[in-house]
Every structure is written in structure tokens, then in C-alpha cells.
Amino acid sequence: MQALFEVILPVFLVIGFGYLAAWRKWISENAIDGVMHFAQNFAVPTLLFTGIAGIDLGETFHPPLLLSFYxxxxxxxxxxxxxxxxxxxxTATDSIAIGFVGLFSNGVLLGVPITERAFGTDALAWNFAIISLHAPILYAVGITLMEVVRSTGQGLSALSLIRQITTSVLRNPLILGITAGWFVNVTDTSLPTTVWDAVHMMNSAAIPAALFGLGGVxxxxxxxxxxxxxxxxITASLIVHPLVTFSLAKWVFALDTNAMRSATVMAAMAPGVNAYLFASMYGVAKRVxxxxxxxxxxxxxxxxxxxxSVLP
Known part of the structure; x- marks a missing residue:
């Protein structure tokens, strides 16, 4: 019960405050859109950039961790x-969009703050290792399946289809932030202190703004x-995903405690707003x-x- 009040409830109170503010018209829908646009297109990408640029790839980029989660x-x-x-x-297109709901957990806006509050900032390295592949892999799979189904009978060449898929994936700001983080990490690029100070200022706004905006949306x-x-x-997202991840992490790969915690918490999060955005992008299964x-x-x-309560 302590975890509920000290770890989870503060995160959902911020979401609830955003929901209440939108419901009571204390903030306009255009303002909520502005908050979410800032969070998703600027602040959260810089947060992902920082996390991925600073992780120890040799320690946290651990295949059993990634296999358990994915x-x-x-x-x-x-x-x-x-x-x-x-x-x-x-229909096939509806089913792909609904499948994306079960596929795409809200690791960034829910998994990261809950892991940080439960296990500390140092535990986030494993989360960022998962996130570094999360949007690129899942968007690539979802978009590929949808474009293949939609292009059936349209006579698109393989090259045109690949270009269409690549363009859709690379336009995502989260993926741009992740890619930049990978570049800085792998190339060991040194950025000026003033740049890092500015990035950290953006990072401090990312999670509160994103959670508040999520509530409004x-x-x-x-x-x-x-x-x-x-x-x-919802069963696919909240039960099947974490159950498979936890089982593999604990009994198949015997991950250490920190890695198992991050993988399971990330897997146990609700479907992300990206699941709705994906459905909306193709105009299918939006209500579901x-x-x-x-x-x-x-x-x-x-x-x-x-x-x-289950995790050690």
C-alpha cells in the first residue's frame, strides 16, 4: 500500500490535475494541445536524448533485458x-491498430516517473536502454504492417513502400531525440557545458508537462x-505484456533485480497516447x-x- 501512495499516486495526481483543469475549462483545449506539443516534440525528446547519451551501453544494453521486454x-x-x-x-486495418494498443505501453510518460520514484534515478538506465529501441522498433513494425495491408492492390513498388515507411518513422520527434542520443553516445561526442545546462532545463519540464498534458488530452x-x-x-497491455516480460526476466533469463524491475514496470504501463495517435493517423479503430x-x-x-508489490 505504501508504494501506491508514495510512488504511483503522485504521478496520477498530476494526470488528474490536467484532466480536472480541462474538464472545468481552467485551461483551453488549444492550450492543452500546446502543452502536449511542447512536451512530446521538444521536452521529452531532449529527456530521451540525455538518458540515451549517458547510459553505459556495455552494462545496460543487455540482450536478455531487451528480449524480456519486447x-x-x-x-x-x-x-x-x-x-x-x-x-x-x-477489419485487417482495425486489427493492426488495436494490436498496436497491446504493443505500445506508455513507458516514457508513466514508466520512467514511476521507476524513478520507486527505485531512484540510477535505476533509469535500464529504462532508457528499453526506450532507445521502443519507438523505432514498434512504430516501424506498426507502420510496415499497416502500409503493406493498405497498399495491397495499389501497385506500389517495394522501393516506394520502403520510402513511405521510412519517412513516417523518421518524422517522429521522439525518434529524432533517440537517434541524437545514440550518436552522442556511440561517437563519444563532447558537448559544451552550456548546451548540457540548457538540455537539463528542458528535461526538468518534460515529465510534469507531459503528465499534465496527458490528463488534459x-x-x-x-x-x-x-x-x-x-x-x-487493455488486457493485452496490462496483463499479457507484463506477465510475459516478468516471467522471462525472472525465470528464463534470471535478470538481476534492477533490470527485472525496469523491464516489468515499463511493460506494466497502460497503452500510450501514441496508440491513439497511430489509429488516428490511419483513421481506423480510433474509438477503441x-x-x-x-x-x-x-x-x-x-x-x-x-x-x-510483486517486484523485490
Whole structure:
């Protein structure tokens, strides 16, 4: 119970404050959009840049860690996709978007602050190792599958399809921040102290702004559509993903405690707003994705507490 009040509740109070401010019209929708635009396109990319530029690749870029997390992610995505396609008889494009809900956990806006509050700043190195591949891999897979399905019968060449997929992935500011962090880390580039000071100032605003903006954005969503489909997608995200990740981390790869904590907490987070943005980008399954993000974020307060109580 202590973890619920001291670790998880403060994070969700900031989200709730953003939700309340939007609901009571204390802040306009345009202002919320501005906060989210700042957070997602500027502050959070600099946070990812800093984290990835500073991690020890030899220690934290650990294949068993990544296998544990991403096996869980793809298990959740496959569970959501198969349910949508063959249990609920959704179209192929709808099913891919719903699969993305089970695939893309909110590791940046929820996983990072909860891990930091629970286990300290030093524990974040493992989170950043996971995040360094998170958006590039999952967006690449989701966009590739969607573009392949949508291009069927359109006569697009393989080269055109690859160019279309690459352009869509590389336009994402989070991926640009991650790429810059990789470049600085691998090349051991030294940046002036004044630059780092400016980056750290941006970093200090990233999580509070993102959480507040997330609350404001969630206010727009309504739990609509097929509730059974929504519950299925949330189950993929909040149960299948962390269960597979924790099982592999503990009993197959026997990861050390710090790595197992980060992998499991990141896996246990609710579907990210990116799941809705992905569905919106293609105009499919938007109600299911939006409802899953809203309800999943609320439920993550309880499931996150459960996983923190299970972890050593």
C-alpha cells in the first residue's frame, strides 16, 4: 500500500490535475494541445536524448533485458490483434491498430516517473536502454504492417513502400531525440557545458508537462465502442505484456533485480497516447484506441501497484 501512495499516486495526481483543469475549462483545449506539443516534440525528446547519451551501453544494453521486454510487447500486440481479427471480426486495418494498443505501453510518460520514484534515478538506465529501441522498433513494425495491408492492390513498388515507411518513422520527434542520443553516445561526442545546462532545463519540464498534458488530452476521450473489444485490448497491455516480460526476466533469463524491475514496470504501463495517435493517423479503430488509453491509464494505477508489490 505504501508504494501506491508514495510512488504511483503522485504521478496520477498530476494526470488528474490536467484532466480536472480541462474538464472545468481552467485551461483551453488549444492550450492543452500546446502543452502536449511542447512536451512530446521538444521536452521529452531532449529527456530521451540525455538518458540515451549517458547510459553505459556495455552494462545496460543487455540482450536478455531487451528480449524480456519486447517478447512481452509483441505477445501483447499479437494477443490484441488476433482477438480483434478472429474473435471480434474487425477489419485487417482495425486489427493492426488495436494490436498496436497491446504493443505500445506508455513507458516514457508513466514508466520512467514511476521507476524513478520507486527505485531512484540510477535505476533509469535500464529504462532508457528499453526506450532507445521502443519507438523505432514498434512504430516501424506498426507502420510496415499497416502500409503493406493498405497498399495491397495499389501497385506500389517495394522501393516506394520502403520510402513511405521510412519517412513516417523518421518524422517522429521522439525518434529524432533517440537517434541524437545514440550518436552522442556511440561517437563519444563532447558537448559544451552550456548546451548540457540548457538540455537539463528542458528535461526538468518534460515529465510534469507531459503528465499534465496527458490528463488534459484524456478528458476528450470517451469510453465508447465495443466494450468487450476495449477490455480485450487493455488486457493485452496490462496483463499479457507484463506477465510475459516478468516471467522471462525472472525465470528464463534470471535478470538481476534492477533490470527485472525496469523491464516489468515499463511493460506494466497502460497503452500510450501514441496508440491513439497511430489509429488516428490511419483513421481506423480510433474509438477503441482512445477508450483503451483512457481506461487503461486509470486501471494502471492499480495494476502498477500490484507489480511494484510483486517486484523485490
Amino acid at each position: 517478447a512481452g510487447a509483441f505477445s501483447g500486440g499479437l494477443f490484441a490483434f488476433l482477438g480483434a481479427r478472429y474473435v471480434f471480426k474487425r 484524456l478528458r476528450r476521450y470517451r469510453p465508447e465502442g465495443d466494450m468487450r473489444m476495449i477490455v480485450w485490448a 484506441a482512445a477508450s483503451a488509453v483512457l481506461l487503461g491509464t486509470a486501471m494502471a494505477m492499480v495494476t502498477g501497484w500490484f507489480w511494484l
